[in-house]
Amino acid sequence: xxxxxxxxxxxxxQIKARIxxxxxxxxxxxxxxxPVVLGVLKGVVVFYADxxxxxxxxxxxxxxxxxxYQGTKSSGNMIVKQDMSVDxxxxxxxxxxxxxxxxxxxxxxxxxxxxxxxxxxKICTLLDxxxxxxxxxxxxxxxxxxTIPNEFxxxxxxxxxEHYRNLPYVGVLKPExxxx
Ligand code: IMP
Ligand code: MG
Numbered sequence: 001x002x003x004x005x006x007x008x009x010x011x012x013x014q015i016k017a018r019i020x021x022x023x024x025x026x027x028x029x030x031x032x033x034x035p036v037v038l039g040v041l042k043g044v045v046v047f048y049a050d051x052x053x054x055x056x057x058x059x060x061x062x063x064x065x066x067x068x069y070q071g072t073k074s075s076g077n078m079i080v081k082q083d084m085s086v087d088x089x090x091x092x093x094x095x096x097x098x099x100x101x102x103x104x105x106x107x108x109x110x111x112x113x114x115x116x117x118x119x120x121x122k123i124c125t126l127l128d129x130x131x132x133x134x135x136x137x138x139x140x141x142x143x144x145x146x147t148i149p150n151e152f153x154x155x156x157x158x159x160x161x162e163h164y165r166n167l168p169y170v171g172v173l174k175p176e177x178x179x180x
Contacts, residue, residue: 004177009153010146010170018145023054030057035092040109041065043098046157047126051096062086066105078108088118098157099127103137110139
């Protein structure tokens with residue numbers, strides 16, 4: 001697995017330090033609000049598990065799973081494969097995401113949630129790749145772990161064909177690894 005990595009983009013140490021900082025800010029924001037912390041599966045699982053332990057105020061955990069169906073050439077048509085189980089009406093919701101790329105999935109999640117009449121929805125994404133944003137998408141995350149260049153990354157929950165999610169850092173694949 002390690003041998004397929006061209007370079008480490010964000011190290012384990014960097015992630016750890018940033019999550020501590022985010023934890024302080026997020027905990028301050030949600031003091032007394034008992035938020036629902038929503039993870040969008042499955043890329044977020046590693047970040048979620050680390051982040052939730054740095055949120056020091058009472059909160060509830062929940063998850064949803066999106067799937068994109070590619071009926072036509074243009075991908076990005078999303079469906080909810082598994083919805084949340086908590087009733088978020090009147091609740092404060094914090095969405096945790098692995099990466100904000102073209103923006104399609106986060107926008108879909110955001111609007112899906114807004115239809116459930118929550119008290120508020122905020123977004124924390126570990127990675128942001130602003131160069132890839134689809135035009136017309138204006139939604140801005142409230143917290144970003146790291147802004148990264150336009151490179152395909154794996155590790156720390158992110159995959160290429162379901163591989164590399166268990167790497168402890170965020171790295172860039174060697175071109176030959178795509179051919180496997
Ligand atoms: P979107 O393009 O912002 O809708 O991102 C959709 C999903 O694609 C993300 O939640 C990730 O699971 C995946 N994704 C986007 N960019 C990368 C990447 O660089 N590596 C691995 N997965 C990615
Ligand atoms: Mg994802």
